Amino acid sequence: MKYTHVLFLSLILFSCSGDVFTQSDIQVVEAFTEAIEEKNFAVLDSLTKDDFILVGPAIGDTISKKQFIDNWKANTANYIKSIEFEHSQLSGLSIPTDTLFGNWIGKWSVARINYQADSLTPVTLLLSNAFLVVEGKLSKGVLIYDRADMYDQQDYFFGNLEDQLSVGKLIKDKR
Numbered sequence: 689m690k691y692t693h694v695l696f697l698s699l700i701l702f703s704c705s706g707d708v709f710t711q712s713d714i715q716v717v718e719a720f721t722e723a724i725e726e727k728n729f730a731v732l733d734s735l736t737k738d739d740f741i742l743v744g745p746a747i748g749d750t751i752s753k754k755q756f757i758d759n760w761k762a763n764t765a766n767y768i769k770s771i772e773f774e775h776s777q778l779s780g781l782s783i784p785t786d787t788l789f790g791n792w793i794g795k796w797s798v799a800r801i802n803y804q805a806d807s808l809t810p811v812t813l814l815l816s817n818a819f820l821v822v823e824g825k826l827s828k829g830v831l832i833y834d835r836a837d838m839y840d841q842q843d844y845f846f847g848n849l850e851d852q853l854s855v856g857k858l859i860k861d862k863r
Contacts, residue, residue: 716826717778718778721773767803771799772799773799796816800812809842813834817832
């Protein structure tokens, strides 16, 4: 128990001791976000380490650097017209030891996604990201957002077929 308190106190001291993460780490995350908005794939490539992985939003959704950039290229070429990050907030935490040690930068934002197809309603989502910055590049990322909220904003229904048919009729009747 005594060692647990020492470890906890050490983490608090290390994580609250001034500039444990640098402004340049925050700038890397900001530049990455801008590159996503601007569809600048060369910058996305330059800001991520070769072994970069992105986890989320669901368990099992883990992709490599190449998969991330290829997916973003395909999505913006075929489906997504634009994504805008509004009301962003950044913060940092330095983890001095462990397997994921380094400077983690958290980014919380409201994202508005506009689709190329007029039939798809734009969605606004709360996003939570955390990025591990190592040697001035992103090494790992975690992405969290509510996919059900996104689908709900696009009038998708989750349930069995009988419920879908009766609720679908109710929705149409209300409009």
